[in-house]
Amino acid sequence: MAQxxxxxxxVGFEQVxxxxxxxxxxxxxxxxxxxxxxxxxxxxxxxxxxxxxxxxAAVVAAKLEVNPEDLVARDRRIFVRGSPDRSxxxxxxxxxxxxxxxxTLTGEAICQTTALPxxxxxxxxxxxxxxxFPSATxxxxxxxxxxxxxxxxxxxxxGDAGTAINPKxxxxxxxxxxxxxLGLTLFEEMVFEEGRLLNGSLLDYQIASVKDMPEExxxxxxxxxxxxxxxxxxxxxxxxxxxxxxxxxxxxxDAVGIRIRELPITPEKILRQxxxxxxxKEPDTRSS
Amino acid sequence: xxxxxxxxxxGRSAQLQVEDADTLLExxxxxxxxxxxxxxxxxxxxxxxxxxxxxxxxxxCLLLARRAEGREILTVEGLxxxxxxxxxxxxxxxxxxxxxxxxxxxxxxxxxxxxxENPAPTDDEVREFLSGNLCRCAGYGDIIRAVRAAQAKxxxxxxx
Numbered sequence: 001m002a003q004x005x006x007x008x009x010x011v012g013f014e015q016v017x018x019x020x021x022x023x024x025x026x027x028x029x030x031x032x033x034x035x036x037x038x039x040x041x042x043x044x045x046x047x048x049x050x051x052x053x054x055x056x057a058a059v060v061a062a063k064l065e066v067n068p069e070d071l072v073a074r075d076r077r078i079f080v081r082g083s084p085d086r087s088x089x090x091x092x093x094x095x096x097x098x099x100x101x102x103x104t105l106t107g108e109a110i111c112q113t114t115a116l117p118x119x120x121x122x123x124x125x126x127x128x129x130x131x132x133f134p135s136a137t138x139x140x141x142x143x144x145x146x147x148x149x150x151x152x153x154x155x156x157x158x159g160d161a162g163t164a165i166n167p168k169x170x171x172x173x174x175x176x177x178x179x180x181x182l183g184l185t186l187f188e189e190m191v192f193e194e195g196r197l198l199n200g201s202l203l204d205y206q207i208a209s210v211k212d213m214p215e216e217x218x219x220x221x222x223x224x225x226x227x228x229x230x231x232x233x234x235x236x237x238x239x240x241x242x243x244x245x246x247x248x249x250x251x252x253x254d255a256v257g258i259r260i261r262e263l264p265i266t267p268e269k270i271l272r273q274x275x276x277x278x279x280x281k282e283p284d285t286r287s288s
Numbered sequence: 289x290x291x292x293x294x295x296x297x298x299g300r301s302a303q304l305q306v307e308d309a310d311t312l313l314e315x316x317x318x319x320x321x322x323x324x325x326x327x328x329x330x331x332x333x334x335x336x337x338x339x340x341x342x343x344x345x346x347x348x349c350l351l352l353a354r355r356a357e358g359r360e361i362l363t364v365e366g367l368x369x370x371x372x373x374x375x376x377x378x379x380x381x382x383x384x385x386x387x388x389x390x391x392x393x394x395x396x397x398x399x400x401x402x403x404x405e406n407p408a409p410t411d412d413e414v415r416e417f418l419s420g421n422l423c424r425c426a427g428y429g430d431i432i433r434a435v436r437a438a439q440a441k442x443x444x445x446x447x448x
Contacts, residue, residue: 169387172387175427176387176425180424180426201333202328202331203331209420209421210421210432211419213428217429
């Protein structure tokens with residue numbers, strides 16, 4: 001968010017102060033979920049910053065006697081496009097606007113998105129989401145046919161982030177969500193008995209640790225600017241997760257010829273299906 | 289029952305009144321305001337609340353504060369000296385080995401314990417030692433790189 005504001009207002013990233021969510025001072029938002037913050041909050045933040053910029057540009061335009069549309073904000077200055085020496089600093093613009101120091105401008109904006117309902121017959125819609133998360137996982141693994149244990153050797157998480165506002169964060173987010181999903185794919189499971197959760201603590205419900213990291217892993221950020229995102233960005237929170245289970249199941253099928261259709265893909269399920277496949281191939285003659 | 293507890297925290301002596309049932313985590317946070325010490329799972333399974341006791345990592349959520357009597361406790365607040373960050377902290381920043389940051393203090397202290405005990409660990413040794421610290425952002429790749437960066441800094445520099 002700070003990078004979006006800095007880019008829009010032409011100030012340094014370190015000059016932007018982010019207030020933690022607090023209903024006393026921050027406006028309404030739903031939740032941080034569905035990979036929506038970069039897009040929804042980002043668009044609102046960018047529009048709010050643009051309103052402040054427009055107000056400052058009007059002041060500068062009047063002082064310099066130019067058209068506000070010809071002004072650019074960069075490096076903490078607002079200047080005339082093509083002649084950077086005709087400019088005012090943002091501080092000077094505030095002073096010109098209010099005639100005194102220590103003044104503030106407030107920008108507010110709402111990002112509200114729309115979707116068209118799906119056709120009940122076809123299940124299709126012209127626009128059922130603001131954006132999609134194109135994602136790919138490449139995995140190389142080994143299956144131990146004696147124990148059913150799966151070892152991930154190579155693992156690549158690929159995802160489209162739109163414009164990556166912070167490429168390193170996008171790489172981390174893609175890989176992180178992919179590794180999280182690797183846990184869901186291979187061992188994480190909530191176990192219920194008569195409606196009661198049996199493994200409701202981290203002692204019984206294991207999540208991916210550093211020991212579950214594949215031997216070789218990397219994430220790849222694909223950047224296809226999205227038309228309605230802030231500076232072309234879109235959500236990337238869950239992109240890396242989407243294709244992990246399918247890739248792992250495909251690789252297991254490629255390795256030992258069995259298809260597991262239920263998560264998590266545990267050694268028990270692999271062994272059971274391997275022995276079922278063996279029985280099918282070599283029927284037990286004693287029982288017939 | 290409240291009783292006096294005397295121990296050393298981040299290089300200083302401390303005398304506090306603690307309940308017998310107080311955990312070390314509660315005392316460090318509530319009495320000493322050391323906010324880097326954070327509770328994760330509360331059952332000793334996630335490593336988030338890790339502090340060093342006489343140089344060894346312990347889960348402060350499970351350890352009764354009284355067990356720290358006469359011991360030396362180190363939290364992240366005690367790592368930096370003279371306004372300069374510890375090399376492991378520098379390495380975590382340089383490698384950007386944190387995302388939400390909640391697990392980071394526990395990881396940094398575990399890495400310190402690891403490198404103090406074993407200045408040149410193998411990849412398997414790093415993974416084994418850090419397997420008790422969970423990162424739900426799953427930023428383990430960057431954390432391993434930070435361990436290597438910290439190791440190199442300690443090898444080449446005078447600071448440990």
